[in-house]
Amino acid sequence: MSFNMNGQVAIVTGAGRGLGRAHALALAARGAKVVVNDLGEGGGNSEGAIALVKEIKSRGGTAMANGANVANFDQVTAMVDATMAKWGRVDILVNNAGILRDKTFSNMTMDDFRLVIDVHLMGTANCSKAVWEIMREQNYGRVVLTSSSSGLYGNFGQSNYGAAKMAMLGFMNTLHLEGIKYNIRVNCLAPTAGTAMTKGLFPEAVFELMAAESVSPAVVFLSGPDAPSRKVLAAGGGSFAVYKGFETEGLSLAPENVSAEGIAASWDAINNEVGMRELGSGFEQPTKFAMQAAQKLGLDLS
Numbered sequence: 001m002s003f004n005m006n007g008q009v010a011i012v013t014g015a016g017r018g019l020g021r022a023h024a025l026a027l028a029a030r031g032a033k034v035v036v037n038d039l040g041e042g043g044g045n046s047e048g049a050i051a052l053v054k055e056i057k058s059r060g061g062t063a064m065a066n067g068a069n070v071a072n073f074d075q076v077t078a079m080v081d082a083t084m085a086k087w088g089r090v091d092i093l094v095n096n097a098g099i100l101r102d103k104t105f106s107n108m109t110m111d112d113f114r115l116v117i118d119v120h121l122m123g124t125a126n127c128s129k130a131v132w133e134i135m136r137e138q139n140y141g142r143v144v145l146t147s148s149s150s151g152l153y154g155n156f157g158q159s160n161y162g163a164a165k166m167a168m169l170g171f172m173n174t175l176h177l178e179g180i181k182y183n184i185r186v187n188c189l190a191p192t193a194g195t196a197m198t199k200g201l202f203p204e205a206v207f208e209l210m211a212a213e214s215v216s217p218a219v220v221f222l223s224g225p226d227a228p229s230r231k232v233l234a235a236g237g238g239s240f241a242v243y244k245g246f247e248t249e250g251l252s253l254a255p256e257n258v259s260a261e262g263i264a265a266s267w268d269a270i271n272n273e274v275g276m277r278e279l280g281s282g283f284e285q286p287t288k289f290a291m292q293a294a295q296k297l298g299l300d301l302s
Helices: 018-029 047-058 073-087 110-138 149-153 159-182 204-208 217-224 262-263 286-298
Strands: 007-011 033-037 061-068 094-095 141-146 186-191 232-238 239-243
Touching: 007 073, 007 239, 018 047, 018 094, 018 217, 033 047, 033 073, 047 061, 047 186, 073 110, 073 239, 094 110, 110 141, 110 159, 110 186, 141 159, 141 204, 149 159, 149 186, 159 186, 186 217, 217 232
Parallel strands: 007 033, 007 094, 033 061, 094 141, 141 186, 186 232
Antiparallel strands: 232 239
């Protein structure tokens, strides 16, 4: 499989440092022209974005900095317009920008909850919306959303961050269905890395092993011509895994036992993992339940 990205254009948000910086370098090394997006203090380009553009160019690559605030749709639109004016296309979008405002839910203000949602979720939606019609018209696009184990499994003190990161899966699932016929493939990355956000969480030796650069091959893979779609690829320290959301087969309690008592009496069967599977779209669940109800009623829906 080839990962030659010559002639392609990638936008990487939050690329002034950490994971975003590593992603931008990895895509540029494969030949992509990279928009290094990072919001500096007081607006404008961050020092990290400017320095990274210089580094990419010193290595023979092509890049430009952009200081759009991803939570501001007008600024994001202007960034994409500038990209199109300069390079004429957008092939890859890596939604990486993010912030933390960690506190237990009882101590968290709703302003901090909303701020994290605005940057992570709305920022991702803004950037994806700004490039969506471009990718549809060119019949090609690769969109990477950044989820997290904090969203997939929860993490103490991160109700805002976890909510935003789990929302990426719902967003991915629908964009996959709407974009696949236009050759737009949408996936989630669930990274673990030693960055400024995670410093102090791991012993120093492990922190060094968990370099951001060990995650970026997953971004290159998800941005490639043969990328899958609707996958959650976890990456960290050179390890890679796929998260899957399964639903048990369940059973119908209709018509005689549809009650809380019926659920309690049948809980072991409802919770039984035998035969559980990953559903392909939201409509598959009501279809499954309708088929189970029809079977109980002796009806043939085939």
